[in-house]
Amino acid sequence: xxxxxxxxxxxxxxxxxxxxxxxxxxxxxxxxxxxxxxxxxxxxxxxxxxxxxxxxxxxxxxxxxxxxxxxxxxxxxxxxxxxxxxxxxxxxxxxxxxxxxxxxxxxxxxxxxxxxxxxxxxxxxxxxxxxxxxxxxxxxxxxxxxxxxxxxxxxxxxxxxxxxxxxxxxxxxxxxxxxxxxxxxxxxxxxxxxxxxxxxxxxxxxxxxxxxxxxxxxxxxxxxxxxxxxxxxxxxxxxxxxxxxxxxxxxxxxxxxxxxxxxxxxxxxxxxxxxxxxxxxxxxxxxxxxxxxxxxxxxxxxxxxxxxxxxxxxxxxxxxxxxxxxxxxxxxxxxxxxxxxxxxxxxxxxxxxxxxxxxxxxxxxxxxxxxxxxxxxxxxxxxxxxxxxxxxxxxxxxxxxxxxxxxxxxxxxxxxxxxxxxxxxxxxxxxxxxxxxxxxxxxxxxxxxxxxxxxxxxxxxxxxxxxxxxxxxxxxxxxxxxxxxxxxxxxxxxxxxxxxxxxxxxxxxxxxxxxxxxxxxxxxxxxxxxxxxxxxxxxxxxxxxxxxxxxxxxxxxxxxxxxxxxxxxxxxxxxxxxxxxxxxxxxxxxxxxxxxxxxxxxxxxxxxxxxxxxxxxxxxxxxxxxxxxxxxxxxxxxxxxxxxxxxxxxxxxxxxxxxxxxxxxxxxxxxxxxxxxxxxxxxxxxxxxxxxxxxxxxxxxxxxxxxxxxxxxxxxxxxxxxxxxxxxxxxxxxxxxxxxxxxxxxxxxxxxxxxxxxxxxxxxxxxxxxxxxxxxxxxxxxxxxxxxxxxxxxxxxxxxxxxxxxxxxxxxxxxxxxxxxxxxxxxxxxxxxxxxxxxxxxxxxxxxxxxxxxxxxxx
Numbered sequence: 001x002x003x004x005x006x007x008x009x010x011x012x013x014x015x016x017x018x019x020x021x022x023x024x025x026x027x028x029x030x031x032x033x034x035x036x037x038x039x040x041x042x043x044x045x046x047x048x049x050x051x052x053x054x055x056x057x058x059x060x061x062x063x064x065x066x067x068x069x070x071x072x073x074x075x076x077x078x079x080x081x082x083x084x085x086x087x088x089x090x091x092x093x094x095x096x097x098x099x100x101x102x103x104x105x106x107x108x109x110x111x112x113x114x115x116x117x118x119x120x121x122x123x124x125x126x127x128x129x130x131x132x133x134x135x136x137x138x139x140x141x142x143x144x145x146x147x148x149x150x151x152x153x154x155x156x157x158x159x160x161x162x163x164x165x166x167x168x169x170x171x172x173x174x175x176x177x178x179x180x181x182x183x184x185x186x187x188x189x190x191x192x193x194x195x196x197x198x199x200x201x202x203x204x205x206x207x208x209x210x211x212x213x214x215x216x217x218x219x220x221x222x223x224x225x226x227x228x229x230x231x232x233x234x235x236x237x238x239x240x241x242x243x244x245x246x247x248x249x250x251x252x253x254x255x256x257x258x259x260x261x262x263x264x265x266x267x268x269x270x271x272x273x274x275x276x277x278x279x280x281x282x283x284x285x286x287x288x289x290x291x292x293x294x295x296x297x298x299x300x301x302x303x304x305x306x307x308x309x310x311x312x313x314x315x316x317x318x319x320x321x322x323x324x325x326x327x328x329x330x331x332x333x334x335x336x337x338x339x340x341x342x343x344x345x346x347x348x349x350x351x352x353x354x355x356x357x358x359x360x361x362x363x364x365x366x367x368x369x370x371x372x373x374x375x376x377x378x379x380x381x382x383x384x385x386x387x388x389x390x391x392x393x394x395x396x397x398x399x400x401x402x403x404x405x406x407x408x409x410x411x412x413x414x415x416x417x418x419x420x421x422x423x424x425x426x427x428x429x430x431x432x433x434x435x436x437x438x439x440x441x442x443x444x445x446x447x448x449x450x451x452x453x454x455x456x457x458x459x460x461x462x463x464x465x466x467x468x469x470x471x472x473x474x475x476x477x478x479x480x481x482x483x484x485x486x487x488x489x490x491x492x493x494x495x496x497x498x499x500x501x502x503x504x505x506x507x508x509x510x511x512x513x514x515x516x517x518x519x520x521x522x523x524x525x526x527x528x529x530x531x532x533x534x535x536x537x538x539x540x541x542x543x544x545x546x547x548x549x550x551x552x553x554x555x556x557x558x559x560x561x562x563x564x565x566x567x568x569x570x571x572x573x574x575x576x577x578x579x580x581x582x583x584x585x586x587x588x589x590x591x592x593x594x595x596x597x598x599x600x601x602x603x604x605x606x607x608x609x610x611x612x613x614x615x616x617x618x619x620x621x622x623x624x625x626x627x628x629x630x631x632x633x634x635x636x637x638x639x640x641x642x643x644x645x646x647x648x649x650x651x652x653x654x655x656x657x658x659x660x661x662x663x664x665x666x667x668x669x670x671x672x673x674x675x676x677x678x679x680x681x682x683x684x685x686x687x688x689x690x691x692x693x694x695x696x697x698x699x700x701x702x703x704x705x706x707x708x709x710x711x712x713x714x715x716x717x718x719x720x721x722x723x724x725x726x727x728x729x730x731x732x733x734x735x736x737x738x739x740x741x742x743x744x745x746x747x748x749x750x751x752x753x754x755x756x757x758x759x760x761x762x763x764x765x766x767x768x769x770x771x772x773x774x775x776x777x778x779x780x781x782x783x784x785x786x787x788x789x790x791x792x793x794x795x796x797x798x799x800x801x802x803x804x805x806x807x808x809x810x811x812x813x814x815x816x817x818x819x820x821x822x823x824x825x826x827x828x829x830x831x832x833x834x835x836x837x838x839x840x841x842x843x844x845x846x847x848x849x850x851x852x853x854x855x856x857x858x859x
Contacts, residue, residue: 171241171242174244209236209240212236213233213236216229216232216233216236217233220233224256225256225257226257227253227257227260227262227263228262229253230249230250230252230253230256230257230263230266231250231253231262231263231266233246233249233253234246234247234249234250234253234266234270235266237249238270243270246270247267247270247271250263250266250267250270251267251279253266253267254267254279254282254283258286259286259287261283261287261292264279264280264282264283264286264287265283265292265296267279267283268280268283268296277301280296379411379412379415380412380415380416380417382408382412382417382423382424382427383427385404385405385407385408385411385412386405386408386427386431386439386443388404389401389404389405389408389436389438389439389442389443390431390434390436390439392404393436393437393438393439394436398438401438401439401442402442402445404442405439405442405443405445405446406446408446409446409447419447419450419451421447421448421450421451421452424443424446424447425443425444425447425448425464425468425476427443428440428443428444428447428473428476428479429468429471429473429476431443432468432473432474432475432476433472433473437475440473440475440476440479441475441478441479441482444476444479444480444483445479445483448461448464448480448483449483457484457487457488458484458488458491458493458494461480461483461484462484462494462497464480465477465480465481465484465497465501468480469501469505474505477501477505478501478506481494481497481498481501482498484498485498485517485521489521490521490522491522492522492524492525492527492528495514495518495521495522495525495528496525496527496528498514498518499511499514499515499518499528499531502514503531503535508535508539511531511535512532512535512536515528515531515532515535516532519532519551519552519555523555523556524555524556526552526556526559526561526562529548529549529551529552529555529556529562530552530561530562530565532548533545533548533549533552533565533569534565536548537569537572542569542573545569546566546569549562549565549566549569553566558589558590559590560586560590560592560594560595563582563583563585563586563590563595564586564594564595564598566582567579567582567583567586567598567602570582571602571841572841576602576606579602580602583595583598583599583602584599587599591622593619593622593623593626593628593629596615596618596619596622596623596626596629597619597626597628597629597632599615599619600612600615600616600619600629600632601632601840603615604632604636604837605837605840609636609639609640612632612636613633613636616629616632616633616636617633620633624656625656625657626657627653627656627657627660627662627663630649630650630652630653630654630656630657630660630663631650631653631660631662631663631666633649633653634646634647634649634650634653634663634666634667634670635666637649638670639837643670643674646670647667647670647671650663650666650667650670651667654667658690658691659690659691661687661691661694661696661697664683664684664687664691664697664700665696665697665700667683668680668683668684668687668700668704671683672704672707677704677708680704681701681704684697684700684701684704685701688701692724693724693725694725695721695725695728695730695731696730698717698718698720698721698724698725698728698731699721699730699731699734701717701721702714702717702718702721702731702734702738703734705717706738711738714738715738718731718734718735718738722735726754727754727755728755729751729755729758729759729760729761730760732747732750732751732754732755732758732760732761732764733751733758733760733761733763733764734764735747735751736748736751736764736765736768737764737767744768745768748761748764748765748768751764751765752765757788759785759788759789759792759795760792762781762784762785762788763781763782763785763792763794763795763798765781766778766781766782766784766785766798766799766802767798769781770802770857771857775806778802778806779802779806779807782795782798782799782802783799785799786799786818786819786822790818790822790824791822791824791825791826792824792826792827792830793824793825793826793827793829793830793831793834793847793848793851794827794828794829794830794851795824795827796815796818796819796822796824796830796848797827797829797830797848797851797852797855798852798855799815800812800815800816800819800848800849800852801852801855803815804852805857816845816848819844819845819848820843820844820845820848823844824844829851829854829855830847830851832851833847833850833851833854834847
């Protein structure tokens with residue numbers, strides 16, 4: 001009695017499928033979908049609850065341990081190190097497994113089985129042992145012999161294998177007993193390792209060697225007087241480890257080709273110590289003019305006296321060889337070298353090197369004579385002239401140096417030598433490095449203008465100066481600037497470049513002297529006056545700085561820059577009254593928005609809030625579109641806790657300056673501080689509408705959500721932000737750290753692709769390496785960041801904090817010093833401290849300490 005459970009297939013599948021069937025199916029499908037949707041929300045909720053319930057009953061291991069993992073933070077290093085190691089809990093048999101013993105099969109066994117060679121119908125127990133296909137016999141698939149070389153069944157000759165073994169051993173032993181260096185003693189301790197290195201290192205196929213041997217043999221026989229054939233044959237034998245055969249061949253070669261230098265040299269190389277000397281002696285008899293053979297002979301001698309003897313003999317035969325003279329002179333004491341060189345220059349009068357070497361060894365008077373002679377013999381070489389100039393400078397005749405270099409150029413031109421400007425500048429750099437400053441300057445002055453169009457002069461010279469600085473030749477750069485300033489005394493840009501050069505590489509005195517000359521020629525260039533005043537002020541000479549600014553003021557009456565510099569000088573040196581008077585004067589005679597702003601700032605930092613507010617009010621009557629004044633007004637109110645007044649100030653400011661980012665940000669911060677998150681959000685949205693594609697505003701929106709704990713919204717906003725500003729470094733840098741730890745690296749790679757040279761991205765990468773404790777890499781990236789943008793204070797502060805944690809004291813000081821020289825002005829964290837009114841008189845170094853102290857390693 002089988003119970004019928006219905007029919008699963010379609011009952012009417014055989015009938016035609018018509019239009020109304022299709023319509024009915026579509027309606028049913030729609031109904032199903034509708035019913036499903038009605039239940040969907042309830043179903044999903046139920047599933048979610050079930051999963052949560054299941055997770056409550058059986059949490060993941062990861063969750064079970066999460067509270068304990070949090071406590072790992074409190075474990076000290078000592079506690080961590082004192083956790084005992086886990087013992088090996090396996091039983092004895094697992095711990096000490098007994099390895100299988102394998103006994104090699106005797107040769108007789110192979111031989112016996114190979115001879116029979118018949119087919120077996122039953123499985124032999126031995127075949128079972130070797131598991132069928134895996135036989136060590138030839139003929140199995142997995143044989144230990146390489147395929148094509150397998151002998152057929154029954155042809156494996158055990159005797160030959162034994163012989164091959166003996167030959168290899170024999171060869172190794174003969175190699176050990178006869179190495180090229182003539183060592184015939186076997187070192188008992190390093191014997192085996194020695195054997196390793198003696199195995200012929202040729203890794204190719206043996207049949208190739210045989211072919212090569214045959215080919216070379218036929219070459220030798222058909223053309224026995226062809227030196228390369230003998231050399232190649234000997235080298236082949238040497239490579240395959242048959243040293244003696246190689247020697248015999250090459251000696252045969254020397255008989256066949258006694259006039260070939262290469263064959264003799266090869267023979268000398270292959271023979272051990274004393275035999276090599278004999279070979280070389282023979283070679284000299286056949287080739288008395290060969291320099292290479294003499295030099296090889298000298299190299300083979302170990303005793304200095306013997307070397308000298310060989311070289312002197314050589315020079316008797318070949319007196320015109322510069323190489324032999326140089327090798328011989330190098331072995332001599334200075335006094336003998338001088339005598340030899342004076343003979344050498346007679347034999348080889350066209351070798352500049354020998355003349356210059358002789359001049360170096362002679363006294364001043366004689367050296368002059370030598371160089372004059374050298375010039376007669378070689379009128380086309382510039383080095384002789386430059387050496388002459390160096391010689392005069394070294395003996396204090398600096399006025400001669402200029403004359404010599406000028407004569408050099410005239411004389412070389414007369415002899416048809418083209419003056420190559422680059423080469424001469426290179427020579428000048430070498431003089432600079434050798435300490436011949438006057439020569440270097442004279443060379444630069446003489447050649448700097450050669451072959452350059454008038455209009456390209458300035459541009460080319462500035463490039464030359466930069467390249468000299470890059471090569472470390474500072475005197476050359478100084479000479480180039482000096483020359484440029486003579487030609488263009490009224491060009492402000494050249495003076496500025498020269499001043500920056502002195503500031504970086506010169507002394508304070510050289511900088512001040514240059515600036516004095518600069519302002520005499522360009523009295524209208526405020527920057528030069530200000531640099532001079534600053535240099536004096538940094539050296540602590542306030543009265544001198546004042547007088548420079550007074551002179552600057554005469555040259556540039558009512559210049560805003562100079563007014564403000566004078567105010568800064570007074571206020572930094574606590575002369576507040578003088579500063580106030582100066583500002584009042586400036587407001588009446590040269591009123592500008594900046595002057596007003598500085599006036600407000602001075603009163604504000606000195607704590608006169610009422611006076612500051614009054615000034616601010618007056619300033620805004622004149623300059624209502626200057627956003628900094630609105631910001632200050634709002635911040636002063638905020639400081640006095642008048643939030644409504646501050647809000648009003650910011651709002652008014654934004655009506656006048658809707659494109660001022662800091663104003664928008666200040667207003668949103670204010671709302672956030674008061675706890676009005678929604679309002680802050682709305683303000684930022686409005687700001688983004690008015691200023692599309694502004695990364696700063698997007699960044700603030702993302703951070704606002706992040707601070708409020710809404711990380712999903714923050715991520716969504718970040719994605720939108722990156723769509724709108726795909727090349728913004730600050731956004732990418734933030735995006736890297738919004739990611740979970742494992743994804744940060746990938747994000748940083750994307751960031752670097754989009755903004756390769758953006759300091760913020762470089763800084764984020766450095767922080768990433770720091771968070772992964774990759775100290776050296778982090779340091780590299782920090783250095784890269786501060787090099788690319790030395791004005792970014794945040795980079796310096798993070799770098800300094802990093803060195804405080806992981807660097808030595810020298811490294812910390814180095815970063816601090818470099819930061820002080822760079823005087824950074826920008827960066828979020830940096831400005832928060834440097835613009836804070838309590839820190840208004842702090843120097844760069846102090847601000848660096850403050851910012852670094854506030855940084856927390858939470859990334």
